Amino acid sequence: xxxxxxxxxxxxxxxxxxxxxxxxxxxxxxxxxxxxxxxxxxxxxxxxxxxxxxxxxxxxxxxxxxxxxxxxxxxxxxxxxxxxxxxxxxxxxxxxxxxxxxxxxxxxxxxxxxxxxxxxxxxxxxxxxxxxxxxxxxxxxxxxxxxxxxxxxxxxxxxxxxxxxxxxxxxxxxxxxxxxxxxxxxxxxxxxxxxxxxxxxxxxxxxxxxxxxxxxxxxxxxxxxxxxxxxxxxxxxxxxxxxxxxxxxxxxxxxxxxxxxxxxxxxxxxxxxxxxxxxxxxxxxxxxxxxxx
Numbered sequence: 538x539x540x541x542x543x544x545x546x547x548x549x550x551x552x553x554x555x556x557x558x559x560x561x562x563x564x565x566x567x568x569x570x571x572x573x574x575x576x577x578x579x580x581x582x583x584x585x586x587x588x589x590x591x592x593x594x595x596x597x598x599x600x601x602x603x604x605x606x607x608x609x610x611x612x613x614x615x616x617x618x619x620x621x622x623x624x625x626x627x628x629x630x631x632x633x634x635x636x637x638x639x640x641x642x643x644x645x646x647x648x649x650x651x652x653x654x655x656x657x658x659x660x661x662x663x664x665x666x667x668x669x670x671x672x673x674x675x676x677x678x679x680x681x682x683x684x685x686x687x688x689x690x691x692x693x694x695x696x697x698x699x700x701x702x703x704x705x706x707x708x709x710x711x712x713x714x715x716x717x718x719x720x721x722x723x724x725x726x727x728x729x730x731x732x733x734x735x736x737x738x739x740x741x742x743x744x745x746x747x748x749x750x751x752x753x754x755x756x757x758x759x760x761x762x763x764x765x766x767x768x769x770x771x772x773x774x775x776x777x778x779x780x781x782x783x784x785x786x787x788x789x790x791x792x793x794x795x796x797x798x799x800x801x802x803x804x805x806x807x808x809x810x811x812x813x814x815x816x817x818x819x820x821x822x823x824x825x826x827x828x829x830x
Contacts, residue, residue, distance in 0.1 A: 538580070539577065539580050541609075541610065541613055542573065543573055543574075543576060543577040543580075544577075544606040544609055544610055545563070545610060546559070546563060546565075546570055546573045546574060546577070547574060547577055547585065547599075547602065547603075547606055548603065548606050548607060548610065549562055549563050549570075550570070550574060550586065550593060551586075551595055551599065551603050554592055554593045554594070555592075555593055556570055556571060556593060574586070581598060581602070583596070583598050584596050584598070584599075585598055585599035585602060586599055623817070623818050623819065624818040627656060627658055627659065627818075627819075627822075628658055628659065628818075628819065629659055629660070629817060629818070629819040630659065630660035630661070630662055630819065631652075631659060631660070631661055631662070631681050631682065631817075631819050631820055631823050632662045632664070632679070632680045632681045632682070633645075633649075633661065633662065633663050633664070633680065633681065633682045633683070633684065634663075634664050634665070634666045634670070634671040634674055634675070634680045634682070634683040634684070634685070635663060635664070635665055635666070635671075635683070635684040635685070636665070636666075636667065636668060636671075636684060636685040636686060637665065637764070637765050638686055638704060638765070638782045638784060638785075638807065639684035639685070639807055641765075641782065641784035641785055641787050641788070642702060642704065642782070642784040642807060643784070644684070644701055644702050644807055645684050648823075648826070648827055649661060651826055652822070652823050652826050655822075655826060656819070656822055656823075659819045659822070659823075664680065666680075666683075667685075668683075668685035668686065668688060671683030671684075671685050671810060672692075672693060672696065672810060675696060675810050675811065675812060676695060676696060676812070678812075681811065681812075681815070681817060681820045681823075682809060682810060682811050682820065682823065682824075683808075683809070683810035683811075684701070684807065684808070684809055684810075685807070685808055685810065686704055686782070686804075686805040686806070686807055686808070687700075687805040687806045687807075687808050688805050693810070695812070695813060696810050696811065696812060696813065697810070697811045697812065697813050698808050698809075698810060699808065699809040699810075699811070699824075699827060699829070700806045700807075700808060700829075701806070701807045701808060701809050701827065701828075702806065702807045703803070703804060703806055703807070704782045704783075704784070704804040704805050704806060704807050705782070705783040705803075705804045706780060706781065706782060706783060706798050706801055706804040707781060707782070707783040707785070707786065707795050707796060707797055707798050708722050708727070708778050708779065708780060708781070708795065708796050708798050709768070709769055709772045709778070709779040709781050709785060709793060709794070709795050710772055710778045710779070710793070710794060710795075710796070711772065711773060711775055711792055711793065711794070712792050712793065712794045713792070714775075714778070716730070716778065716796065717794050717796070719796065720796070720797075721796055721797040721798070721799050722778070722796045722797070722798055722799070723798075723799045723800045724798070724799070724800035724801050725800065727778060730758075730777060730778050731758050731759075731760065731776060731777030731778065732758060732759045732760070732777055732778060732780060733759075733760045733762055733768045733771045733772055733776065733777045733778065733779040733780065734759060734760070734761055734762065734768070734779075734780050735761075735762050735763075735764065735765055735767070735768045735779075735780075735781065758777075760776060760777060762779070765781060765782075765785055765788075766788075768780075768781060769781070769785070769788065769790060769793060772793065773790060773792060773793050780798070780801075781795075782804065783795075783797075783804075809824075809827055811824060
């Protein structure tokens with residue numbers, strides 16, 4: 538069976554046209570080199586070199602083998618290099634799921650920019666998904682990382698959870714809403730108004746109980762919206778006051794304004810989800826650059 542070392546020894550002799558110089562270049566004895574060339578010739582079924590007292594010349598078979606051997610060695614070296622780059626986080630792709638708040642807060646873009654500057658050859662693939670879907674995708678291997686708020690996540694067993702940043706809350710409301718004239722809105726002031734809360738699905742009652750426990754007393758005045766933009770659309774329609782991450786203020790819409798929220802429980806943390814048994818060098822390199830809150 539032909540091995541890569543056989544081809545390396547053959548190419549060295551073919552380029553040096555001398556067994557002594559080739560053996561010195563390869564750091565092997567001349568007898569070892571000769572034995573390996575003979576083994577290769579047995580596999581080929583004929584001579585690859587014609588030897589004289591002064592020179593070593595390629596036979597026709599040797600001349601035909603030389604460019605193919607060079608290509609095979611170059612491909613093998615390339616394969617090893619790709620594997621090394623992957624192990625050291627210099628190649629491959631990091632697949633990231635995210636919730637909109639990660640972008641609005643600037644956290645995801647900051648992390649992506651920092652990683653791309655350090656590892657420009659690594660691909661970055663982004664998919665917007667609700668938190669529960671991110672958990673399943675990371676666990677199943679469809680995603681490598683997830684950026685989502687700590688809301689309604691359910692079972693995170695088997696995943697590593699990094700608390701990336703806090704997510705303070707504000708309210709979004711129409712500019713002609715009676716509460717818009719105040720510099721800030723208190724939780725007590727909201728008790729008589731319709732409340733709009735983002736939830737990834739109708740089953741995400743944990744979102745409501747976590748963000749607004751008092752609203753559980755009067756569930757009829759709470760609307761669940763399937764996205765941040767959906768919550769803002771309902772607020773613009775005059776359907777209520779939307780409870781949103783403060784970073785949502787980066788979304789400017791006609792007739793919509795934002796106010797700080799006072800007296801509410803602390804907002805959820807923005808989390809980064811990953812697998813405990815991750816083997817990708819690129820993903821490890823990414824996580825190594827994710828700062829703690």
